[in-house]
Each structure stands twice: as structure tokens, then as C-alpha cells.
Amino acid sequence: MKLLAIDSSGLVASVAVVCDEDLLGEFTVNYKKTHSQTLLPMLDELAKMIELDLSSLDAIAVAGGPGSFTGLRIGSATVKGLAMALDKPVVQVPTVDAIAYNLAGHRDLVCPLMDARRNQTYTGLYRFCGNRMEVIKAQCAVDIGEILADINHIGEPAVFLGDGTAVFRPAIVEQCCVSYTFAPPHVNKQRAGALAALAIQYFIEGKAVTAEEHRPDYLRLSQAERERMEKEHA
């Protein structure tokens, strides 16, 4: 089976095509430029390189959130448009799961950290048994202290990755009681290759939706909704 994956949930823009056991190609850019301008040209470039016939795809995968609200929507609208026009199913992979899958096979607890602003992180906890990923704590938006307490409680060595590691390094140094490492640069951010590899598993498990059904999972209300609810509670 052949699957296209797109991730524009953070600073990284990444597209990849996986066919069964092979990554046919991946284009990943971690540079400040609008995803809106880069994403489709990247896909076009990759498609030309690997002579991709879009109609041969079995499904299209997307980092389904959390992440930058606008970034998520650029990816989602792109995937919804592609999947509708090509009549393909969509596999929506939780962003944090996909980041964790960069470290498939790792022996430590895998803890992606995305900078969620407002002193929070989008995070989760994962453990690998070979290439099978076990979700210990599903992706969530929490204070950094909460996830570090979870790790301390489990008491196993941990590996951190994601764009939040830079922001939260002081907190990790201060609060983490287990031995820990940081993932190296080539696997420490969103990579559509990892997203695609995980999406194939999800697809086989029947976790696909239609293009119409797909929408990002922000894990967070908008500021206006939040303020309105706070006002109502007050």
C-alpha cells in the first residue's frame, strides 16, 4: 500500500510517501517560511522525483493536531482538498504520536515536547516494543511539571524530543529525577516519514476517515471561547 503524509503542525514542513516497507521519498524543511507557500511546491517536487501518480495512493495521512492552529489548518485544508479531489481516505494521526514514532525501537520512555505557549506543552508518553508503539499517556496539553512528574513516577530512563525541548530544558534539568537524553537533530522534530509509517499501521487498524470528516484536533479552545467560559464561571 502507498501512502502520502503531510505535517505542517509546527515550524517544520514535511511531506513523505511510503510504499509498504519503503520510504520512497521525504521532503522536510525546518526553516522560517510560510507553510502556505512551501507545502504544495514541496509535494510537487517530491512527486516529480519519485514519479508519483497521485491516483495510485491508498490514503493520505496528516498530522491531525495539536500544533500551531494555522499550521494545522494549512495541512488539513491541503489534505482535505487532495483527498476530496482524488477520492482517497484520510488517516489523521495525533501529532505527538507521530513525533514519538521518530524514535521507534528506542528502549527508553519517549516523551515528545511541543511548545504550546502559555507555559504548557503538548506532550504524551510512549514505549516501544520493537516497532510497536504503546501509548502510556495519550497526547495532551499540560504544564511541563505534570509530565515530568509522570516520568519521575514511572522511574525509567527517558528520551525527550520535539521543538519544546529547547524551551523546557531548564525545567527538565531541574525537575527530572530519572536519567534522560535528548534525541539527535535528524529525528527530533516532525518528520512526515515517521508520520507515514505510523499512519500505515493506523490505516490497517481501520482508523481512516473521509476527507469531509477530517478536522484538526486542537486540544485547546480558542482564546475567545476560553475567556467566555472563564467569565461565565466567575
Next chain:
Amino acid sequence: MSKQKEVRILAIESSCDETAAAVVVDGRDVRSNIISSQIALHTIYGGVVPELASRKHIEKINQVIEEALREAQMTFDDIDVIGVTYGPGLVGALLVGVAEAKAISYARKIPLVGVHHIEGHICANYIENKELEPPFLCLIVSGGHTHLVQVQDYGVYEILGRTMDDAAGEAFDKVARAIGLGYPGGPKIERVARQGNPDAIPFPRAHVAGDGYNFSFSGMKSAVLNYLNSCRMKEIEIVQEDVAASFQQAVIDVLIGNAEKALEQTNMKKFAIAGGVASNAALRHAMEAVCTRHGAAFYHPSPILCTDNAAMIGAAAYYEHLAGRYAGLDLNAVPNLKLGERL
């Protein structure tokens, strides 16, 4: 030689709080015009919340596009061009339509055209007035824009005047809020104003200095707020209907004033209005009277084509297509895109 093939355009619009898609043939024949309005969603916040608008767009966009195709009895195979609004508007909202349109264009190898939202409003006039062709004068009045434009040719505009501060529709929204009518202000003020006296309160008619055609509405809005405050201080009863009618008349007088000046000075014999506020019946009647006085033909779109919609984007996209101006896969949303600008 066979008859030239008709051009079928799928148009997408998501610049503010309506998710819309339409199929338009040869720029003027609307086969479907689907609008998913978010007014109910934003009403509790008293205005459009950009993040909520963007979230709603992504939820609705596929459904709206599919409905537009279904109603036009077409599939992507029948579409020759895709048109999409890429500015001006709310950037997060615009990006949904732009990313979606680019993806469809890429997947189906259908040429893509980026459309200026205000050009869309102007082109709404072509849909129901098959005989209307440039050159003509056009007054565009909406929640975000107030422009007096000379349409010299398809896609060629000379801006004669614009608002120096608030858009006319924005002033409607603010005044509506101040007199307790809420959002959206335009239709609510119009409705209440029908029961009021437009001469009850002499709100100032602001004229921008110089010999141009610029507008100013923020002073008018402040005058209403000051009037309301002074009534409250002096415990004078506020007659909502009279405030609405007097304010609306003041706005109309200013709009009409510049429009009439333009008719006199350019000697144009065709005048059109466009934009959300163009559905205001009092404005339409006043403008029509001015045109009659000057022997000019008057054009206006039906209310459904005044509001944000994709049929007007399809009309504008057609003329961009004829001019051979296509967008690339790197088309971006441009929130403050200028009228007549091509990026």
C-alpha cells in the same frame, strides 16, 4: 470551427465568516451558490472571532464544495478553472480556502486563479446584469471596505476614494452595538430604522478635506456615541428607531455625496454598488435616485450576491482566466491585498 467551449469555474471564498463555494459558467451564469454562514456562531461574541471563523471554515469547506458541484450537476472532471479568494480578509480564514483550492487544483491539474475579494464584490454585478461591461463607477460598501472605484476594464481599477478610518459597515456594527441591537449591525439597523425618523437627530456628515472622494465614518460613529451619552446624562429617552434612522441617513448622505460628485466629474453613465451594505434598501433607493437625476444606469446585485459569496469570486475569476493570469502552487493568503494589485 466548433463553438468555443464554455468555461466552468469552481469558486471558493473563505475570507471572513462565510464558507462559500459556487460553480459559475462563463463568468455570469451561476449554476450553484452555496454559503455556510457563521453568523450564529459569532453573535454571542458580538462580532467575528477570527480563530473560530477559521475553525468553522475547515469543518465546512468540503461539504460546501461538494454541494456546489452537486447542485451544478458537475464533478471535478467538468471544471476548467478554480478561483479562490486570497485577500483581503482574515489571514487564518483565507488560508483555509487557499490551501484547499491549491490542493484540488494540483490533484486534478485544473488551472488556479487567485481573486481579490473586493473585485469579487464588484463582479457580483455582472451576474444579474448580463449587459453590464466596463467602464463604470462602483461604490463598494461592506463591513471591511468602503471604496469608490472607476472600473476601467475587466480587472483594471482606479480607486477614486476610500475610507480614511472605519468602513461604513463597521460603523453600522459599532452603532448597532451601542444602541443594543447587537451583531450583525447592518441588517438590524436597517430593520429598526424603518420605524424611525431619519431627520430626528442631526448627526454630522463628515467630508474629508480636499477635492478627492475619500470617506470618514469614525466621527459619525463618535457623534452617535456622544449623543447616547448625553441623553443618558440628561435622562432624555433614547428612541432606538430614530437613532438608527438618523445614523443610517447620515451614512447614506456621505456615500451618495461622493458618488454624485464622481458621476458629475467623470461623466460616466453607469453606476453600480456592491458589498454587504449594498443590500441596504435605503442606500439602494437613494443611489438609484441620484443615478436617475444624472441619466446614469444603476446596477446592484440581489442581497444574496451582496453578502460574501463564491459566485462573485467565480465571476471575477473568469476575467482573470481570460487575461491569462494564473496562480502558482505557492499562492499565499494576503490579508491586506490592495485592489488592483496582483501578487
